[in-house]
Amino acid sequence: AQSVTQLGSHVSVSEGALVLLRCNYSSSVPPYLFWYVQYPNQGLQLLLKYTSAATLVKGINGFEAEFKKSETSFHLTKPSAHMSDAAEYFCAVSLGSGTYKYIFGTGTRLKVLA
Amino acid sequence: DAGVIQSPRHEVTEMGQEVTLRCKPISGHDYLFWYRQTMMRGLELLIYFNNNVPIDDSGMPEDRFSAKMPNASFSTLKIQPSEPRDSAVYFCASIPGWDRGPSGANVLTFGAGSRLTVL
Numbered sequence: 001a002q003s004v005t006q007l008g009s010h011v012s013v014s015e016g017a018l019v020l021l022r023c024n025y026s027s028s029v030p031p032y033l034f035w036y037v038q039y040p041n042q043g044l045q046l047l048l049k050y051t052s053a054a055t056l057v058k059g060i061n062g063f064e065a066e067f068k069k070s071e072t073s074f075h076l077t078k079p080s081a082h083m084s085d086a087a088e089y090f091c092a093v094s095l096g097s098g099t100y101k102y103i104f105g106t107g108t109r110l111k112v113l114a
Numbered sequence: 115d116a117g118v119i120q121s122p123r124h125e126v127t128e129m130g131q132e133v134t135l136r137c138k139p140i141s142g143h144d145y146l147f148w149y150r151q152t153m154m155r156g157l158e159l160l161i162y163f164n165n166n167v168p169i170d171d172s173g174m175p176e177d178r179f180s181a182k183m184p185n186a187s188f189s190t191l192k193i194q195p196s197e198p199r200d201s202a203v204y205f206c207a208s209i210p211g212w213d214r215g216p217s218g219a220n221v222l223t224f225g226a227g228s229r230l231t232v233l
Binding site: 034036041043044045092100103106107 | 118145147149156157159162164169170205207209220221222224225226227
């Protein structure tokens, strides 16, 4: 069965510091993987996705994630945090063709300190 | 496109009352999803539709919950009777079918959510 684990429900970084949000998945077949961001009182928005093309995926707002099959990981990074990055981030997995059940992690709330 | 439209944005009701949440998906999207978000359980898939037909409702918590999609542009999620533990943010999301193109075919587009408080 598919599952997603996000390590750390809360992460704090200083402005300008590296952002690293961790996501590990479990899937019996090559998955599609996603990172979504949720700002207060809003719905989730796509940051980036992995669909078996390049293993390093670049998204919006300077974020990127690397698919590592050997580690079953899809960690999200950004070299330099900005105050506007403060939000909740969700990792999600989907088997893709034939099924449409997107499984979300429990989320990581990112706090950016001035 | 105006995106996925949900109403109401906020609903406060008393225990035992009927609650109806509404969703208008993006035009042309074949799949519609209802999710519930709580602090304790995170984001849970309740049900999803394909071409107005419910495909998987295994996430619907109990018989008090029902969802319908009478046409391609409208869906409802109903709770009757409501209970305090139903308090959550309910999201609707939609995607186009897989044959609509490779790159964006499997990206969920979410509405802004309906925040339900049951007293």
